[in-house]
Amino acid sequence: MLTNKKLGFIGGGNMAEAMVNGLITASFIEAKNILVSDPISERLEYMHSEYKVKTTSDNRELVQKSDILVIAVKPQSVKKILKNFADLVDGEKLIVSVAAGVPISLIEEILDGKSEKKVPVVRTMPNTPALVQEGVTAICRSEHVTKTEMKIVHRIFEAIGRTVDVEEGHIDAVTGLSGSGPAYIFMIIEALSDAGVKMGLSREVANILTVQTVLGSAKLARESGKHPGELKDMVTSPGGTTISGLHALEEGGLRTTLMNAVENATRRSMALGKTSAKTDRNMSEDGGE
Numbered sequence: 647m648l649t650n651k652k653l654g655f656i657g658g659g660n661m662a663e664a665m666v667n668g669l670i671t672a673s674f675i676e677a678k679n680i681l682v683s684d685p686i687s688e689r690l691e692y693m694h695s696e697y698k699v700k701t702t703s704d705n706r707e708l709v710q711k712s713d714i715l716v717i718a719v720k721p722q723s724v725k726k727i728l729k730n731f732a733d734l735v736d737g738e739k740l741i742v743s744v745a746a747g748v749p750i751s752l753i754e755e756i757l758d759g760k761s762e763k764k765v766p767v768v769r770t771m772p773n774t775p776a777l778v779q780e781g782v783t784a785i786c787r788s789e790h791v792t793k794t795e796m797k798i799v800h801r802i803f804e805a806i807g808r809t810v811d812v813e814e815g816h817i818d819a820v821t822g823l824s825g826s827g828p829a830y831i832f833m834i835i836e837a838l839s840d841a842g843v844k845m846g847l848s849r850e851v852a853n854i855l856t857v858q859t860v861l862g863s864a865k866l867a868r869e870s871g872k873h874p875g876e877l878k879d880m881v882t883s884p885g886g887t888t889i890s891g892l893h894a895l896e897e898g899g900l901r902t903t904l905m906n907a908v909e910n911a912t913r914r915s916m917a918l919g920k921t922s923a924k925t926d927r928n929m930s931e932d933g934g935e
């Protein structure tokens with residue numbers, strides 16, 4: 647349990663709630679050591695009544711009281727919000743960002759400069775199954791983050807699923823795979839369920855069969871540690887039903903389609919990153935936000 651640190655969330659939206667819920671359920675930190683800031687008072691009231699965390703609408707107050715800061719606001723707001731409290735941040739506070747597409751260098755640029763010790767910044771990319779504590783979070787760090795700080799960050803995100811370390815250069819690929827991945831799987835679930843209905847099953851039965859098949863297969867793949875090809879062979883008997891189904895998937899180009907999906911999403915993530923970097927530069931040249 648994290649006993650001697652205060653964890654502050656800037657932004658009390660969906661991702662912050664998923665993390666607070668996971669952290670409290672996992673007993674990793676006591677609610678009294680969690681602070682949440684948000685401009686919407688109803689949201690703060692909800693977070694306090696639901697999780698008993700401390701709340702404030704003043705980001706500067708939250709920053710002063712926190713040892714670890716989780717930046718959980720929309721990417722386009724990050725720059726403006728960080729500037730508002732940059733003077734309060736020194737190398738002793740650990741900065742953890744979940745904002746998609748915001749590079750470590752941008753956060754450092756705004757927050758560094760106050761103290762001798764560089765501000766340690768961790769950039770993460772969680773995904774939506776975090777809402778049910780089955781997310782996966784890719785974590786990358788700046789060179790100023792210590793091993794102990796990384797351990798804490800891993801423990802924080804383990805409360806909402808699993809974690810992996812990646813180089814920041816791979817974060818677009820992470821976005822294309824696990825960030826966008828839930829949407830691919832939801833589309834597959836919808837299509838399989840439709841197929842069940844086409845074959846005469848009720849929608850309710852088709853949904854249950856599909857969702858549990860996807861969940862069970864993922865669990866089997868994770869827990870057996872076996873290669874997915876081996877698991878596929880286990881249900882594929884010679885001349886049987888499954889090989890006929892698989893033939894149709896090969897004919898439809900399922901593998902190529904999924905590889906194209908991840909490649910396209912990765913490229914899109916790279917392009918969006920470049921556009922926002924450009925906009926950012928133009929804005930600072932104009933002196934505006």
Ligand SMILES: NC(=O)c1ccc[n+]([C@@H]2O[C@H](COP(=O)([O-])OP(=O)(O)OC[C@H]3O[C@@H](n4cnc5c(N)ncnc54)[C@H](OP(=O)(O)O)[C@@H]3O)[C@@H](O)[C@H]2O)c1
Nearest residue numbers: 657658659660661684718719720721744745746772773774
């Ligand atoms: N949800 C996901 O699955 C997911 C996955 C990966 C990464 N992320 C990242 O996580 C971040 C948050 O996403 P989200 O889905 O949690 O968004 P969200 O639900 O919109 O939460 C953001 C919250 O921050 C609040 N906020 C706005 N300005 C603020 C300020 N000045 N000070 C403090 N709080 C402020 C927003 O209030 P208002 O509504 O008034 O603006 C909102 O409640 C994003 O950067 C996103 O890229 C999310």
